[in-house]
Amino acid sequence: DAKTTQPPSMDCAEGRAANLPCNHSTISGNEYVYWYRQIHSQGPQYIIHGLKNNETNEMASLIITEDRKSSTLILPHATLRDTAVYYCIVRVKAAGNKLTFGGGTRVLVKP
Amino acid sequence: EPEVTQTPSHQVTQMGQEVILRCVPISNHLYFYWYRQILGQKVEFLVSFYNNEISEKSEIFDDQFSVERPDGSNFTLKIRSTKLEDSAMYFCASGAGTNEKLFFGSGTQLSVL
Numbered sequence: 001d002a003k004t005t006q007p008p009s010m011d012c013a014e015g016r017a018a019n020l021p022c023n024h025s026t027i028s029g030n031e032y033v034y035w036y037r038q039i040h041s042q043g044p045q046y047i048i049h050g051l052k053n054n055e056t057n058e059m060a061s062l063i064i065t066e067d068r069k070s071s072t073l074i075l076p077h078a079t080l081r082d083t084a085v086y087y088c089i090v091r092v093k094a095a096g097n098k099l100t101f102g103g104g105t106r107v108l109v110k111p
Numbered sequence: 112e113p114e115v116t117q118t119p120s121h122q123v124t125q126m127g128q129e130v131i132l133r134c135v136p137i138s139n140h141l142y143f144y145w146y147r148q149i150l151g152q153k154v155e156f157l158v159s160f161y162n163n164e165i166s167e168k169s170e171i172f173d174d175q176f177s178v179e180r181p182d183g184s185n186f187t188l189k190i191r192s193t194k195l196e197d198s199a200m201y202f203c204a205s206g207a208g209t210n211e212k213l214f215f216g217s218g219t220q221l222s223v224l
Binding site: 041046049087097100103 | 115142144146148154155156159161167200202204213215216217218
């Protein structure tokens with residue numbers, strides 16, 4: 001699976017949009033970009049995923065560059081409960097394939 | 112939303128003892144996984160399971176570890192002879208298909224004394 005690079009930490013203000021970058025310059029054509037988050041010591045929680053088109057759901061938006069070498073997760077109105085470690089993962093499209101977690105970005109939402 | 116359920120939430124054991132961690136995946140899912148997270152470290156893949164056999168396992172998943180789906184609903188991780196370094200949070204996950212999202216349980220905190 002392709003590796004990803006994320007900043008180790010970032011702060012954002014409550015109520016503002018949080019933009020979390022991820023580089024995946026070695027991504028291959030059959031790899032999807034997934035975002036998960038882990039609040040404190042809870043189990044990782046799925047946020048969103050995409051292949052090449054931008055995606056939006058009730059939690060977030062995912063913007064993937066045209067060359068697919070990077071992406072940005074957008075939390076439109078960050079709340080204190082969004083404080084978590086956010087993981088950008090690229091994953092091969094194959095049966096039973098695992099997720100491989102890196103260090104992620106520790107996001108602190110401040111009042 | 113359906114949930115992956117793990118029991119117990121906390122398990123304390125003596126070094127050398129056997130432990131079984133239990134998981135109930137989401138009912139229509141076909142792919143099952145165990146991960147672990149040592150305090151302050153990354154979430155690490157242990158094993159994936161499909162069609163009643165191991166699909167993939169990591170270097171961590173040595174002969175001391177085994178998995179089983181004994182009755183079509185539970186998915187268990189057994190550690191035969193626990194070591195101090197097995198102390199970690201263990202997460203079970205399940206997925207419906209090839210590239211579907213994985214759902215994680217809330218974890219079992221294993222402490223080996």
